[in-house]
Amino acid sequence: MRYLKAAGAALAAALLGVALAALPATAAVPAVPVTSITATTSGGEAGYYAVDNGRTRFRYVQGTLQASTSLVDLNGTGAEGAVGLELCDPNTGHAFQLGIESPSAGVYVVEYGTGTLTGTYEDDCIQGGLLNGGTGTPIAGEGTAQPVATGDQVQLSIYYNPRARHHTVEFTVCDPDQTWGCRNPTVSTPPENFYEFGIGALTATPDLTAPASILLTQFTGAAANYYSSSRQFGSIHVPGHWNLRQGVLVNASSQPILSANSSLDSTGSEFDLSEGSTSP
Secondary structure, eight states, rough: OOOOTTTHHHHHHTTTTOOOOOOOOOOOOOOOOEEEESSSOOOOOEEEEOOOOOSOOOOEEEEEEEEGGGGBBBTSSSSOOEEEEEEEEETHHHHHEEEEEEETEEEEEEEEEEEOOOOSSSSHHHHHHGGGGGOOOOEEEEEOOOOOTOOOOEEEEEEEEEOSSSSSEEEEEEETTTEEEEEEOOOOOSSOOOOOOEEEEESSSSOOOEEEEEEEEEEEEEEEEEEEEOOSOOHHHHHTOOOOEEEEOOTSSSOOOEEETTTOTTTTTTTEEEESSSSS
C-alpha cells in the first residue's frame, strides 16, 4: 500500500483553507450520470458520490458550505437531516459522517457520527440516511463553545489515516468567520476500506413538495482523494480514477425533491444543492 506523498502537509493545507492544487486544464467536466433514489420512507443521500468500482479506496473528502437559513427543517418533517460529507464501505455499511444541522432559525450544530448503516438497501452508503438516527457528537455550533452564525462559510473534511498499527479518522471543521478557527477530533478505528464517498445532504423520511428549486446551500472546494494518489486532487470528479454519480431524492411520483440539479461546475469542485418546499 502506498500512502499519499507529503500527506501531512497536504492535509494541513486543506484544513487551513489553503486552495488545493488545480487539476490540469480540461474543456469541461463530462456529463455526470444521474442516479435517483426513492425516498418516500427511508431517505438517503442527495448530491454527489463516488460509486464503488471494486478497486478505488478513499481516505479523504472535503467541502465548504454556507450555514444558510434554508438548512432549517431541510426534510420538511422536523426529522433529522444534515448537509455534509461521508466515507463509507458499502460491503459492511461501516461509515463516518460529518455535517451541519439547523434545528431552528439561526441555530446550527456541526456533528460527526461513526457506526454501521444496517439497512436492507442495494447500497446502504447512499440509501441508508444518517447514522444512529441522526444523533451525532457536536463539535461546533449549538451545545459547544464554538459558535456558528448564519452566512458563515464552514469548511468540513474527513481524513482516514491507515497507520501501520493504529488506524484513525479525523473529523475537521473550520469556520474562518469565527475566532475559534478549527476543531478536529480524532477517533480510532479498525482497518477500513472506504470504497465510496459522498458530499451533499443526508436525510431521513423527507416530506418535500417538488420541484427541488429552493437553494439549500452551495458547496465549494469539494475534493476527494484515494490511497495511492501522489497528490491532492482539487475535485470530486476525476475521470479514469473513480466513477462519480449524482444522488437525487424523489417522491412517490418520481419527482425530484432534493437534488444537485446537475449543477457540478467545470472544475468538478462546486455545485448547488436544492430542495422542494418544506410546506405540504
